[in-house]
Amino acid sequence: MKDWLNRFFKLEENQTTVRVEMLGGVTTFMTMSYIIFFQPAVLSAAGMDWGAVMVATCLSAALATLLMGLLARYPIALAPAVGHNVFFAVVVCGTMGYSWQVALGAVFISGSVFILLSLLGAWDRLVAGVPDSLKHAIAVGIGLLIAFVGLQYAGLVVAEPTVLVQIGDLTSKPVVMALFGVALTAVLMALKVRGAILIGILATAALGIPLGVVQYQGILAAPPSIAPTLFKLDILGALQTGLVTVIFVFFFLDLFDTVGTLIGVSSQAGFLKDGKLPRSNQAMFSDAVGTVGGALLGTSTVTSYVESATGISQGARTGLANMFTSFLFLVALFFSPLAAMVGGEYAYSVTSLVGGESVTRQLLLRPVIAPPLIIVGFLMMKSVRHIQWDDLTEGIPAFLAIIFMPLTLSITEGIAFGFVSYSLLKLVTGKGRQVHWLIYVFSVLFIIKYIIS
Numbered sequence: 183m184k185d186w187l188n189r190f191f192k193l194e195e196n197q198t199t200v201r202v203e204m205l206g207g208v209t210t211f212m213t214m215s216y217i218i219f220f221q222p223a224v225l226s227a228a229g230m231d232w233g234a235v236m237v238a239t240c241l242s243a244a245l246a247t248l249l250m251g252l253l254a255r256y257p258i259a260l261a262p263a264v265g266h267n268v269f270f271a272v273v274v275c276g277t278m279g280y281s282w283q284v285a286l287g288a289v290f291i292s293g294s295v296f297i298l299l300s301l302l303g304a305w306d307r308l309v310a311g312v313p314d315s316l317k318h319a320i321a322v323g324i325g326l327l328i329a330f331v332g333l334q335y336a337g338l339v340v341a342e343p344t345v346l347v348q349i350g351d352l353t354s355k356p357v358v359m360a361l362f363g364v365a366l367t368a369v370l371m372a373l374k375v376r377g378a379i380l381i382g383i384l385a386t387a388a389l390g391i392p393l394g395v396v397q398y399q400g401i402l403a404a405p406p407s408i409a410p411t412l413f414k415l416d417i418l419g420a421l422q423t424g425l426v427t428v429i430f431v432f433f434f435l436d437l438f439d440t441v442g443t444l445i446g447v448s449s450q451a452g453f454l455k456d457g458k459l460p461r462s463n464q465a466m467f468s469d470a471v472g473t474v475g476g477a478l479l480g481t482s483t484v485t486s487y488v489e490s491a492t493g494i495s496q497g498a499r500t501g502l503a504n505m506f507t508s509f510l511f512l513v514a515l516f517f518s519p520l521a522a523m524v525g526g527e528y529a530y531s532v533t534s535l536v537g538g539e540s541v542t543r544q545l546l547l548r549p550v551i552a553p554p555l556i557i558v559g560f561l562m563m564k565s566v567r568h569i570q571w572d573d574l575t576e577g578i579p580a581f582l583a584i585i586f587m588p589l590t591l592s593i594t595e596g597i598a599f600g601f602v603s604y605s606l607l608k609l610v611t612g613k614g615r616q617v618h619w620l621i622y623v624f625s626v627l628f629i630i631k632y633i634i635s
Contacts, residue, residue, distance in 0.1 A: 206498020207506030233406025238479035246472025251504025287420030293473030311618030319580035323587030329559020336360030336552035363553030411480020579604035
């Protein structure tokens with residue numbers, strides 16, 4: 183068995199072992215396990231059954247992650263996308279008034295188009311067409327986005343009405359936990375201890391129990407029924423109700439979140455070869471099948487997760503890591519109380535002055551998974567040295583891509599400003615021929631999107 187794993191996943195060629203891949207897969211799962219509980223909380227606002235969505239989330243994540251590991255052989259895990267679920271529940275079902283069944287139909291159609299393009303082999307050209315400076319900028323931008331989310335989860339950065347953000351309460355329990363986790367993980371990494379991030383997660387969770395931040399919720403629980411959402415999508419309804427724009431937006435978001443994540447994470451891990459990502463079509467196909475499968479099961483768009491960078495930072499280099507991550511998503515169906523202890527939220531109240539009056543707001547923090555996100559942000563910053571800063575037609579677009587990702591909490595927005603500014607600057611400086619035609623196409627599409635949105 184060990185020899186087969188070595189041959190299939192090319193462990194020796196990638197200078198890794200089964201143990202290292204297992205460690206990376208477990209670490210990735212630990213940092214993205216919050217989606218198991220976050221996803222049903224969001225989609226239940228659209229009238230969907232909480233338990234059924236949780237099961238659909240675990241199953242779709244396990245399926246897509248397994249396919250990514252077997253077909254593309256990358257340690258990049260997938261699950262329902264944060265942000266896409268909000269668009270699904272709040273905009274499509276809430277503001278626009280469509281039923282969640284019709285919205286699932288729209289997700290199914292967008293995923294089907296994704297599969298078709300993957301089978302046609304379109305993605306290799308797209309990834310190859312992205313200039314190197316933007317590839318590295320996307321990696322850095324994603325790193326800053328991850329770190330910013332981690333700082334928010336820790337309570338280290340909180341909202342402030344006049345200047346948007348400010349430092350949190352450094353004496354609060356969740357902040358103390360997060361600082362402990364960051365410090366411990368950083369020390370272990372500096373000492374070159376294997377599994378530093380995973381050890382940091384477990385130690386932070388253990389500290390949270392006596393502090394009352396992490397609540398012991400048991401270990402085993404029977405999986406909820408998936409019947410309320412299974413095969414309940416309305417494909418014909420999505421075609422008949424004029425949801426062309428919604429389908430396009432679902433496709434658009436999935437496309438650029440996935441491309442951005444693949445490029446960013448692959449750049450960090452060294453998977454890119456001469457600016458190209460080998461087996462990118464298989465990676466996109468895995469993503470697309472996950473989206474279609476998720477719609478059938480009862481959840482919104484599935485996409486590649488930037489949290490995979492945590493597993494990669496622990497040494498994962500092959501799809502074998504995804505086998506462990508996929509398995510843990512299935513295990514989570516039965517151990518949901520235990521998984522909730524790591525990915526669960528902690529309610530914390532913060533008071534600030536607004537117009538001379540004290541205003542108290544409640545924050546929902548995740549101090550256990552905050553430290554690895556902050557550390558991974560640091561690790562992904564290393565790509566910044568590969569950007570050609572002296573060439574303004576390369577440096578300015580890279581800067582815009584980097585800065586917009588964390589400040590808008592969107593990979594897609596960063597890519598949009600990077601693509602459009604890159605196309606513009608190359609054109610006005612007489613270097614338009616250096617730009618791949620696909621970059622021009624998507625730049626125009628981004629501009630149209632902003633005009634009509």
